[in-house]
Amino acid sequence: MNEKLLNNTACAMVAPGKGILAADESTGTIEKRFKSINIDNTEPNRQAYRDMLFTTAGAEAFISGAILFEETLFQSALDGTPFSKLLASKGVIPGIKVDKGAKPLAGAPGETVTEGLDGLRERLVKYREAGARFAKWRAVITIGNGIPSAYCIETNAHALARYAALCQEADVVPIVEPEVLMDADNTIEICEKVTSDTLQAVFDQLYLQRVLLEGMILKPNMVISGKKCPTQADVSTVAAATLRTLKHHVPSSVPGIAFLSGGQSDEVATAHLNAMNEMGGGPWALSFSYGRALQAPSLKAWGGKVDNVADAQRAFHHRAKMNSLASLGQYNDSLETVA
Template identity: 30%
Template sequence: MQHNQLEKVKMANGFIAALDQSGGSTPKALAAYGIPKHAYTNEEEMFDLVHDMRTRIMTSPAFDSNYIIGAILFEQTMDRKIEGLYTGDYLAEKKGIVPFLKVDKGLAEEKNGVQLMKQIPNLENTLQRANDRHIFGTKMRSVIKHANQDGIKAVVDQQFEIGKRIIAADLLPIIEPEVDIHSPEKEACEDTLKAEILDQLNALNDHEHVMLKLTIPTQTNLYKELIIHPNVVRVVALSGGYSTKEANEKLKANNGLIASFSRALAQDLNVNQTDQQFNATLEQAVKSIYEASV
């Protein structure tokens, strides 16, 4: 783990860009970008198109390290190149942006009001490849829909169990137990989630550090104890389906919480925009998310 990247992630003003849509969510991301399903005939063409979209975002002058601390990548993106460099190297060397990798393989069926992560086969091999590609950290997502104590505990236990394996590989894990913004029990879910996370954090050794990626809480500043916890490098917020404007407004109310937005970052980008239009639209989104984060 590079010390200068750790300091940037811990201390720098800005936000984490999420560019990690995987196989299941890629068609929706492409459709939002103006590329319908009939524009590609197989998965290979689909992933080529989404890499082109991500390349356009990352090479834009608006994708600027003065505003963006890090970027979360899909595994295929990590293994592809931008301007002759593997994506992680391009981000670190050309942009000064810290690269992260999504390592989960999607969600299991709902049980006890939550969706755990599916099994992650060959995780250690993936983590070794991440190190070879100069990736700094990882991200993995679960979803909480109801305030079921057993379900929420199972989510947090799974996240930290895998997180410790990631720490052992000298990478920084982003723990992401997302609370569904449409849950009728959202606030109760968040109270239980906070307690379970604190239990896990308090059981870590001094050298074990994590980041947390959480839904913006209903109760303002609910996650203050997590933000200041000595084992937490940073707490970032997911947009969770909120529009950019709504996500930014909710984020601003929470001191010390910074953004890690996906949809809210790219929602107004379109394949048919000129470079000038595309860059101006991305710059507006980047600056608005940055302002909400600082």
């Protein structure tokens, strides 16, 4: 592996004031998004939607990279320019989602393991030739009655590390994404315990499998109350608990942590990130790798209509700017006005 190249790319992905656009929704996931605005889930519509996001003027000041679905990596913009080249021309690093999704874990009812290691070495060569400079793999950890099990956590940690090692072999920076879901009724304390156990297992495996920590990005959940919990932790409590957990388990050699939004509302995800940076952050850059929390307002404004592209791009630019400010600890909810 080219250690200097991996480190340089990872550092660029979490450059000051910049974060990552997660535009890697699978065909099934984007169908749910499109249903919300009553448009068909066709390839031309998916192409037009991504084109709207990627051609937003000035967004590159706030967006360092974009995670793409495989279809998108090999698609072109509406003007015929391959999306990977369009992004690179704006200084935005193209990336690729490489996992094949979470599948039921044998012998562990209610738990999953992410698949996609078979053939990954060969696929990474193809993706890099197409312009991808980083990749993403998501592991899903569910909180519930008697779960997660140590078996589930260890199995997913092992797969994440195997993926990361294969990426670095191909000079592709791995985004390591262990997501503890926020869908249950658990307290923030339970989320902190499960997140701690998960991160410990992940970094144990990364060490054992010789992954270069300086050449990766961590994409974790924030430590947050479950959606169904009667008592929701406030912004400062979430920020403090998340920082505490990260400092206990994430080595300082990791260049950056780019949080997932995990179903939080747009402005709450921004406020949580800002609070962590206001509190001083940590030895790593603290940034964002948001999907829905960056895209939701622009998707609604777009509605699948060419006439709405300018409004949709303004909405996307605004959310990107707000999260950029949050990554610097300079966000204030009084700024939540789209010009």
